[in-house]
Amino acid sequence: xxxxxxxFSAPPGTPPLxxxxxxxxxxxxxxxNEDVDLDVLPGxxxxxxxxxxxxxxxxxxxxxxxxxxxxxxxxxxxxxxQFATPLQAIAAGIGxxxxxxxxxxxxxxxxxxxLGWSETPRRASAQALExxxxxxxxxxxxxxxxxxxxxxxxxxEQQRVEILRVLARQARVLILDEPTAVLxxxxxxxxxxxxxxxxxxxxxxxxxxxxxxxxxxxxDRISILRGGRKIATEKTADCxxxxxAKLMVGRDIVLADxxxxxxxxxxxxxxxxxxxxxxxxxxxxxxEALHGISLQVHAGEILGIAGVAGNGQRELSQVLAGMRPxxxxxxxxxxxxxxxxxxxxxxxxxxxxxxxxxxHSGLAPALSITVNAVMREYKHPPLSSGGAYHPxxxxxxxxxxxxxxxxxxxxxxxxxxxLSGGNQQRLVARREMRIANKVLIAAYPSRGLDVGAINTxxxxxxxxxxxxxxxxxxxxxxxxxxNLSDRIAVLYEGKVMGVVDNDKADIDQIGLMMGGRAQAxxxx
Amino acid sequence: xxxxxxFQRMPSASPATAFGARIAAILLALIFAGLILAATGxxxxxxxxxxxxxxxxxxxxxxxxxxxxxxxxxxxxxVAVGQQIGVWNIGAEGQFYAGAFGAATVGLFVPGPPVxxxxxxxxxxxxxxxxxxxxxxxxxxYGNVNELITTLLLNFVAILLVFYVSTxxxxxxxxxxxxxxxxxxxxxxxxxxxxxxxxxxxxxLTVAAVLAFSRWGxxxxxxxxxPSAAHYAGMPARRHLITVMLLSGAIAGLAGMLEIAGTVHRxxxxxxxxxxxxxxxxxVLARNSAIxxxxxxxxxxxxxxxxxxxxxxxxxxxxxxxITGLILFLTAIGDELAHYRIAxxxx
Numbered sequence: 001x002x003x004x005x006x007x008f009s010a011p012p013g014t015p016p017l018x019x020x021x022x023x024x025x026x027x028x029x030x031x032x033n034e035d036v037d038l039d040v041l042p043g044x045x046x047x048x049x050x051x052x053x054x055x056x057x058x059x060x061x062x063x064x065x066x067x068x069x070x071x072x073x074x075x076x077x078x079x080x081x082q083f084a085t086p087l088q089a090i091a092a093g094i095g096x097x098x099x100x101x102x103x104x105x106x107x108x109x110x111x112x113x114x115l116g117w118s119e120t121p122r123r124a125s126a127q128a129l130e131x132x133x134x135x136x137x138x139x140x141x142x143x144x145x146x147x148x149x150x151x152x153x154x155x156x157e158q159q160r161v162e163i164l165r166v167l168a169r170q171a172r173v174l175i176l177d178e179p180t181a182v183l184x185x186x187x188x189x190x191x192x193x194x195x196x197x198x199x200x201x202x203x204x205x206x207x208x209x210x211x212x213x214x215x216x217x218x219x220d221r222i223s224i225l226r227g228g229r230k231i232a233t234e235k236t237a238d239c240x241x242x243x244x245a246k247l248m249v250g251r252d253i254v255l256a257d258x259x260x261x262x263x264x265x266x267x268x269x270x271x272x273x274x275x276x277x278x279x280x281x282x283x284x285x286x287x288e289a290l291h292g293i294s295l296q297v298h299a300g301e302i303l304g305i306a307g308v309a310g311n312g313q314r315e316l317s318q319v320l321a322g323m324r325p326x327x328x329x330x331x332x333x334x335x336x337x338x339x340x341x342x343x344x345x346x347x348x349x350x351x352x353x354x355x356x357x358x359x360h361s362g363l364a365p366a367l368s369i370t371v372n373a374v375m376r377e378y379k380h381p382p383l384s385s386g387g388a389y390h391p392x393x394x395x396x397x398x399x400x401x402x403x404x405x406x407x408x409x410x411x412x413x414x415x416x417x418x419l420s421g422g423n424q425q426r427l428v429a430r431r432e433m434r435i436a437n438k439v440l441i442a443a444y445p446s447r448g449l450d451v452g453a454i455n456t457x458x459x460x461x462x463x464x465x466x467x468x469x470x471x472x473x474x475x476x477x478x479x480x481x482x483n484l485s486d487r488i489a490v491l492y493e494g495k496v497m498g499v500v501d502n503d504k505a506d507i508d509q510i511g512l513m514m515g516g517r518a519q520a521x522x523x524x
Numbered sequence: 525x526x527x528x529x530x531f532q533r534m535p536s537a538s539p540a541t542a543f544g545a546r547i548a549a550i551l552l553a554l555i556f557a558g559l560i561l562a563a564t565g566x567x568x569x570x571x572x573x574x575x576x577x578x579x580x581x582x583x584x585x586x587x588x589x590x591x592x593x594x595x596x597x598x599x600x601x602x603v604a605v606g607q608q609i610g611v612w613n614i615g616a617e618g619q620f621y622a623g624a625f626g627a628a629t630v631g632l633f634v635p636g637p638p639v640x641x642x643x644x645x646x647x648x649x650x651x652x653x654x655x656x657x658x659x660x661x662x663x664x665x666y667g668n669v670n671e672l673i674t675t676l677l678l679n680f681v682a683i684l685l686v687f688y689v690s691t692x693x694x695x696x697x698x699x700x701x702x703x704x705x706x707x708x709x710x711x712x713x714x715x716x717x718x719x720x721x722x723x724x725x726x727x728x729l730t731v732a733a734v735l736a737f738s739r740w741g742x743x744x745x746x747x748x749x750x751p752s753a754a755h756y757a758g759m760p761a762r763r764h765l766i767t768v769m770l771l772s773g774a775i776a777g778l779a780g781m782l783e784i785a786g787t788v789h790r791x792x793x794x795x796x797x798x799x800x801x802x803x804x805x806x807x808v809l810a811r812n813s814a815i816x817x818x819x820x821x822x823x824x825x826x827x828x829x830x831x832x833x834x835x836x837x838x839x840x841x842x843x844x845x846x847i848t849g850l851i852l853f854l855t856a857i858g859d860e861l862a863h864y865r866i867a868x869x870x871x
Contacts, residue, residue, distance in 0.1 A: 321756075322758065323755060323756060323758075342758050343755065343756060343757060343758030344757065344758025344759065345758065346758070347757075347758060353756070355756060360750075360752055361750075361752040361753055361755070361756045362753065362756060363750070363753055364745075364746055364749040364750035364753045364754075365749075365750065366749050366750070367745065367746065367749045367750075371742070371745065371746065375746070375753070375757050376757070378739065378742055379739065384739050387738050387739050387740060388737055388738055388739070389736075389737055389738050389739045389741065389742045390737070391736060391737070
């Protein structure tokens with residue numbers, strides 16, 4: 001942080017902006033929070049770190065009036081407060097930006113800012129609202145286009161609108177839930193700068209995350225939650241990633257080089273199992289999103305795909321899994337060119353796919369766990385014979401998958417959306433691993449997961465590699481790619497900028513390629 | 525300190541709560557209807573006992589219910605089938621008429637013994653329904669045209685077509701508003717209840733079994749629940765959409781065929797008695813379950829039958845429409861409320 005505002009220093013004796021004392025919240029059979037104390041000081045960015053289900057969201061829902069605590073006190077500026085509704089919380093200066101934005105897609109930015117706000121002029125023309133919005137945007141230094149429709153904005157822009165909406169209501173404590181999960185690195189940097197400016201005026205930010213590096217970069221202090229309780233609050237300057245991971249999970253985590261093969265693991269095959277030969281493909285809008293891509297995936301190796309999200313990763317993973325037709329070039333599976341694309345045909349040939357957005361495309365959230373678990377094998381005995389489908393056999397297979405995935409499921413008939421994100425991802429991964437005997441396409445397999453679940457997911461991938469499948473690992477976490485991949489290809493604006501051997505990989509060089517600089521000379 | 529009570533929204537309603545909410549909604553609607561009747565000066569308890577007595581107290585009442593059940597099961601099933609793949613078939617009414625029209629064509633103009641004519645009428649009924657939903661189906665499958673509007677608008681075409689032929693070219697010189705009697709009719713089973721009833725129930729059971737125990741049913745459920753996931757799994761989503769919509773039309777067409785071959789015995793305007801639209805209610809009340817349709821159709825038949833009885837007591841036909849509207853309205857509220865539970869906060 002070079003050009004940040006001067007840090008705010010509170011006069012001595014200033015009470016914390018927010019003080020939580022002994023907060024507890026119980027749901028039937030679950031302790032969501034118990035005995036949580038938390039102080040948030042003026043001028044600080046306070047990170048809240050914890051695994052999925054550690055109680056971060058519940059705690060923040062209590063602070064913003066969505067839930068009421070079963071025990072404990074909320075003290076704002078030294079005065080005890082009770083929030084029966086979120087409106088009372090925002091009136092007390094506490095506003096939250098949720099992970100899933102709560103904007104009206106069909107409305108303009110200005111209309112969204114003024115929605116449900118007591119200060120909205122009673123008779124407001126579009127121009128008046130847009131002028132007010134422009135003034136607010138200038139005041140808080142958050143660039144927005146007041147007249148644009150929200151549905152036309154990028155996720156980064158939508159997030160700025162959400163933040164502006166909270167700040168316009170004179171929030172002094174801004175709570176952000178996983179704010180960078182949807183942002184490109186450049187957008188994240190802009191966000192961090194805006195947050196620094198905000199706290200420099202004596203306000204505070206509570207930053208919920210499970211990305212260790214990011215928390216270390218942005219926060220002043222870190223509180224760690226585990227199992228609904230607060231484990232520790234530390235100055236960020238005194239923290240390091242390993243210690244935070246340990247506090248968060250309660251055990252040591254190995255986020256280390258996983259390229260080493262145990263004895264008996266499959267060797268990397270000389271011939272590629274999956275080959276893209278000068279492949280081009282269109283995106284949903286009909287524009288060419290992949291330009292002449294050539295890649296080879298060998299059995300028993302992990303090919304990492306690095307790059308900033310939105311540079312063709314989605315289209316590439318869909319082409320590799322047979323979901324998207326190619327507009328040029330050839331795809332060869334074990335040397336045989338495939339004709340017209342069909343995801344089911346790729347599955348039959350042993351290509352599995354963990355999609356980047358599992359709820360949207362990898363699962364039918366409203367259907368049962370059984371239906372979702374057997375999506376890849378329902379055509380084969382014992383699940384079906386002739387045209388018949390056997391629900392009993394399907395449940396047996398679903399139980400088998402849940403057992404290897406180590407997910408405890410009380411009722412296989414319940415909708416899969418009732419499971420946590422981590423458990424859904426495990427089930428999807430195990431489902432795909434069963435059929436991926438040639439290749440697994442894993443798109444952002446660790447996105448949205450906590451450290452423990454990420455570790456499990458990466459272990460799965462290594463296990464499959466050792467069993468002799470070729471893996472394509474698409475990720476935006478460079479460290480993850482370096483820890484797992486044998487080779488790394490860098491994707492930029494739909495082109496492969498270069499493929500590097502991990503042994504000879506140089507982070508700076510990969511970084512340059514991610515930014516669009518071509519590889520000086522071919523290494524691999 | 526006072527404890528405060530508060531609603532808390534749950535992500536999904538438990539089946540038991542959802543079922544309870546439906547029963548409560550139906551009872552509330554009936555109570556409301558009783559109160560309104562009381563306000564108009566009638567004695568609701570007396571009316572209720574009359575309704576129950578004449579519906580279930582005599583074999584004639586039960587026979588009337590049985591006759592009403594046939595079209596209601598099938599139109600409800602037609603809508604419920606469309607919903608499996610996320611399609612709203614508002615056109616069961618029109619497909620009902622088209623099925624009746626197709627069956628009447630055979631019954632009026634093809635000579636032959638009933639054993640031959642009836643199966644032919646059956647096929648013509650199915651074909652009528654299929655043809656009537658064909659354009660909305662292709663428009664939805666290839667042009668992504670909303671089927672709500674196309675199926676709805678085609679209803680008026682079918683209704684007017686049947687009016688046109690039955691009061692025009694095909695009219696019977698004696699009645700002037702209907703065709704002559706069809707050459708074949710479905711044999712009766714018990715009183716006025718004909719073999720259409722077991723056929724309708726069998727149709728519902730078959731659809732339920734196919735959805736639960738066939739690969740096709742599995743794929744249809746997946747395509748209907750999340751088209752993106754179906755694409756990911758490589759399922760032929762468009763082909764399934766077309767088959768399901770045509771099946772939905774065929775079932776409504778069958779309803780029309782059974783109605784004229786089993787109950788009315790001639791083609792005339794207004795034969796559907798709004799069965800196509802009531803089918804939407806039947807499907808909604810059954811939560812699109814093919815077996816549930818049998819039971820919600822029975823409820824609907826009872827309400828329709830009550831309306832007829834109430835009419836003899838000097839009440840208007842709109843009373844029935846109001847009661848069905850109330851039930852749908854309260855069911856929608858009940859479905860939403862089933863997501864809530866009451867939580868107690870210690871302040």
